[in-house]
Amino acid sequence: MNDKAALIQAFSAIPFSDPQQPSMSLSCEISATGLVCFLGQQFSVINAYMQMLAGANEPYKGSIYFADSLLNARDKNNCPAIAYLYHNSALLSYLNGIDNVKVPALYHQLASTTEIDKEVNALIDEFEYGANHLILPAFMSTLQRRHLLIVRSIMLKPKILFIENPFSGLDRDQVRVFGQYLSGLVKNKNITVIAGNANLDFVRSYADQIIYITTANVHVFNHWETFSDYLNG
Numbered sequence: 126m127n128d129k130a131a132l133i134q135a136f137s138a139i140p141f142s143d144p145q146q147p148s149m150s151l152s153c154e155i156s157a158t159g160l161v162c163f164l165g166q167q168f169s170v171i172n173a174y175m176q177m178l179a180g181a182n183e184p185y186k187g188s189i190y191f192a193d194s195l196l197n198a199r200d201k202n203n204c205p206a207i208a209y210l211y212h213n214s215a216l217l218s219y220l221n222g223i224d225n226v227k228v229p230a231l232y233h234q235l236a237s238t239t240e241i242d243k244e245v246n247a248l249i250d251e252f253e254y255g256a257n258h259l260i261l262p263a264f265m266s267t268l269q270r271r272h273l274l275i276v277r278s279i280m281l282k283p284k285i286l287f288i289e290n291p292f293s294g295l296d297r298d299q300v301r302v303f304g305q306y307l308s309g310l311v312k313n314k315n316i317t318v319i320a321g322n323a324n325l326d327f328v329r330s331y332a333d334q335i336i337y338i339t340t341a342n343v344h345v346f347n348h349w350e351t352f353s354d355y356l357n358g
Contacts, residue, residue: 130157156333311331
């Protein structure tokens with residue numbers, strides 16, 4: 126993919142122990158500060174491989190390393206280095222947008238309240254789309270809720286952000302601007318972003334690496350052109 130050091134390494138890793146589930150192994154290296162996209166026909170299978178890479182579920186076979194340490198053996202102090210947003214991750218329904226974003230930073234006492242307030246406002250302002258962040262989540266658009274979930278995650282300064290189905294429920298214009306925002310996290314925050322079930326236009330424009338899961342194999346492509354050639358071959 127590039128000459129950067131590998132952040133995550135997978136060695137013949139399989140997420141499922143159920144013989145009725147796919148048993149294709151994944152071997153890959155994911156570099157720091159890159160954008161990786163998972164593609165395939167079965168969302169649940171893609172999510173299982175992503176959760177395995179993130180250490181949410183241990184591999185049934187094979188191994189995953191994060192920053193040269195066995196991922197399923199890492200201690201709790203390393204957990205904030207990996208942020209994971211499930212397709213059903215939600216904001217706290219009783220807090221407005223601003224207060225939702227503050228929660229993890231306040232809980233972990235990362236800084237003074239004044240400093241946290243300042244950082245929250247700065248992070249939110251990096252993606253401007255005319256939203257009122259003082260309302261409750263029930264009154265927010267899908268785009269706003271998803272944006273604030275990401276901001277809440279990166280308040281903990283992760284090295285890597287996994288996000289399932291990032292473009293689900295967004296219209297064409299929202300997909301475009303949200304895709305630009307995700308790409309900006311890589312460039313401006315030095316975060317590795319791993320997106321599942323990504324939009325093809327987004328993949329073509331921004332992906333550094335593509336992991337394509339079929340019913341028979343897991344393919345890893347380091348360029349859009351090689352992936353496109355595979356599909357058209």
